[in-house]
Amino acid sequence: MSENKSVENAGRREIIKALGTIPVLGVFFYKLFKKHALEEIRNASVMEELGELKKAPAVITSKEPGKLLRLGIIGYGGRGHALLRAAGFTTPEWTDDAKQRAEENKMDKGYETFVGQTDLNVVLNGVCDIYDTRAEEGLAASTNDDRPGSGTRKLTTAKRYRHYQDILNAKDIDAVIIATPDHWHAQMIIDAVQAGKHVYCEKCMTRTTSEALDVYDVVKNGNVKFQLGHQNRQIETHLKAKTIVEKGILGPITLIESTTNRNDPGGAWQYEIEKEGTPKTIDWKQFQAKAPTKLPFNAERFFRWRKWFDYGTGLAGDLLSHEYDAVNQIMDLGIPKTAVASGGIYFYKDGRDVPDVFQVVYEYPDRNLTYMYSATLASGKSRGRVFMGHDAHMEVGRDLTVNPDPQSTRYKDKMEEGMVSASLPLFTYTTGSKEIDGITSATSKYFAKKGLVYTYREGKRFNTSHLHMKEWIDAIRHGTETSCNIERGFEEAITCHMATESYLQKKVVEWDSVNRKFI
Template sequence: MKQDNSRRYFLKKAALGSAAVTSAPLILSASKDESILMQREYDTKVFSSNDQIQLALIGTGIQGIFDTKAALTVSGIKLVAACDLYTGRLERAKELWGDAIFTTRDYREILKRKDIDAVIIATPDHWHKQITIDALKAGKHVYCEKPMVQEWQDGQAIIDAQKASGKICQVGSQGMASLGNEKAKQLYQDGAIGDIVMLDFYNDRYSAEGAWQYPIPPDANKKTVDFDTFLGQAPKVKFEPKRFFRWRNYRDYGTGVAGDLFVHAFSTLNYVIDSHGPNRAMATGGLRYWKDGRDVPDVSITLYDYPKTATHAAFNAAFRINFIAGSGGGSGFKLIGTEGEMEIGQNSVSLKRSKLGLVPGGYSMISFPEAMQEQIRRGYAQQNLDTRTSALATGTTKWQAPKDYKGGHHDHFYNFFTAIRENGKVVQDPTFGLRAAGAALLANESYYKKEPVNWNPEEMKIG
């Protein structure tokens, strides 16, 4: 495997000392903790008013506003329009970005405008496919929030539409282009953790807001909310503000914890280890606490199998979400290998390498006579096992983003807009987006079917 060669290269390179090491300085030089500052350089070019990328926002909700704020931190970007089905959000758009921006409830009016170069699509999941395809056909570059699709079967249509349009399409898992992801990928390729054995991902929450029980404005009614358009192809139901403002809680419009949270982890995992994804999933869980009308679980545990490939060994991944975590909450993303582990965040990466115990201790020797114990110890000593294992016991090394780092969200949009200007590539194109979304949505397939589900990561389909 390629990873075997990378591991040997890592050991050799690290032994040379910090002057000769790029991605792993002093990892094996001593058993101590070390902190290293990561760096990011940005293009400081200033764009004239005639050279700006004109941007529109479709879906002016929570994520849409955060996306747009991040997009506008990139030089040469101007927001000119916003769309939403609730009038209060259009008022909010003007508060944030000025009365001069064009606002509408009909996204098609935005796609007709010739002064718009790119759109952010931050609508409920069940609208992603249609609006993304319509925008690409209208000649717009697209930044589509994750998950790219509500159903995995819809992904290929977006891939085809992007190729036919020739436009840039970035899927919005906002940490993808972060310093943390880039450093983790570099370390993994250098063999820092050996062969991957397991991924441990969890997200614990302990608040109504964290469990998607978002506030409902008092003026929500049939006049201020275009509920029929919101429903789209979903089953027709009577006007219900909860379904509009808390749409993540319903299978008709969202994708549950898998589409909202698992997909971030799959994006990072597949990027770091150059994988196309898992080939099997088995999910369990339930609705334990937030019984407010929602029909998706608030506790979810899914186990995934990854097959052996040229870039990684066969391994297992454990994904866990708890929206009623009495501990108070927290999250983690950890790659565990045969020779170390990495904990990955957008702003930091921690690498821990420990001593592997290959020589038996008192626990397993206690049943043998003293003379036999001594004979066994001599036999292990002749194998010279401690040389390698001692080299691995190096404590924890942490790579940290500088204080002035603009963040992974900025970097993801910087990647998107740079690709538009230079006709380049994005870090999360529709094919990558489908592989991340498809893997995440396997959790829903398995949970509702109550059985394991197989996935073909190359062809991006179930079976």
């Protein structure tokens, strides 16, 4: 009997020793469960406010490819290349180079993203450039079948046009992409609309205020689809940010700050001056026909036109325009009541007349808010794009973060209950967080950070310009509306010109919306 008992005791001791550390697991999982339960309660209380926002990114709407659309491009420079690529055409040099880059750096997804684009069922029938080298590149792009939807249709060499009016008169062109310097935009848009061609135009919509008024009237009364080249309209985080603002998550927003921070020569428009660019290969007369100042041939002015107000719109039309349009997209701000701008040429003292450091403060008394923009081309410190509300502030770029304000009225109770923590974000969204990018140049990085290069749909990486182009082509085919239509384009142009006007005149500029003029 006692022998049995001692065996039983020994067995029990064995079990106790074998399982001696198991209680630690009990403590571990109890704590883990408590932590998760608390997070879930927190999430649930926040989700109540955020609704569907956490769900997967917007789905790309696939529409019937429709009938073949015949494109023409006017201006095949830097942006022209990017836009044509967005439409599915690029030079053999680009595809070869992109393949080479992908081979050398497996993380470089440029080529993969390009050939993975939706085939838009378009052909390139016309290329208009006043510089022979670029026109020839455009012609080469028209037959390069290393593209999305390769092999699906026969590609024939596009026709070269030396004057934009000829491409607008061409019978085999339905729509044009305008990617010329800003000083030509207005005239080309107006002539294109009058010729019945659909228009995709790069920003800034116009060089001057009076041009913006003319373009608005013509496009408004015309019967074509117009898209202004603010590809930010397609960025996933911007779409989410808009919902956040609409749901009032931030409370009353009284201040919006956005910035440009670049610090490399390319970012300051010091583009390469190509040695092939001579009076023989460039139609200089046509280039400067719409410029206020007429000068003898000047290669620097041709290749680096963004540095002069004669052709471009400076920081306002070049980079503020992106920032403003992003804010306008998210907040539907429209044209401000007043603008006051300042700045100067403080770093690039190279003969340019556009500032390299530039600030503007816009007032929206009807909306009870100020929008402030600040730019430098001589420091890369990232300062973000922030929407400051009484209850929370939101930072939007490639990623999106909403942080509650410790003094919030809306979240006061939730903070007291411990459901919302002032030190933790209310909401974060990381674009394509499981993806890896291999973007190289400083300017590319700047744009990628701003979300201007790539975005994601259903986890797949897309070039934002491609989505923007696709939206325009879908609109032409199906009669839908473009997101950066003439209304948004007009708001963009006027808002940017108010800043330039204020900078040049050194005074507060007020917009008289009734008489459509600056006071």
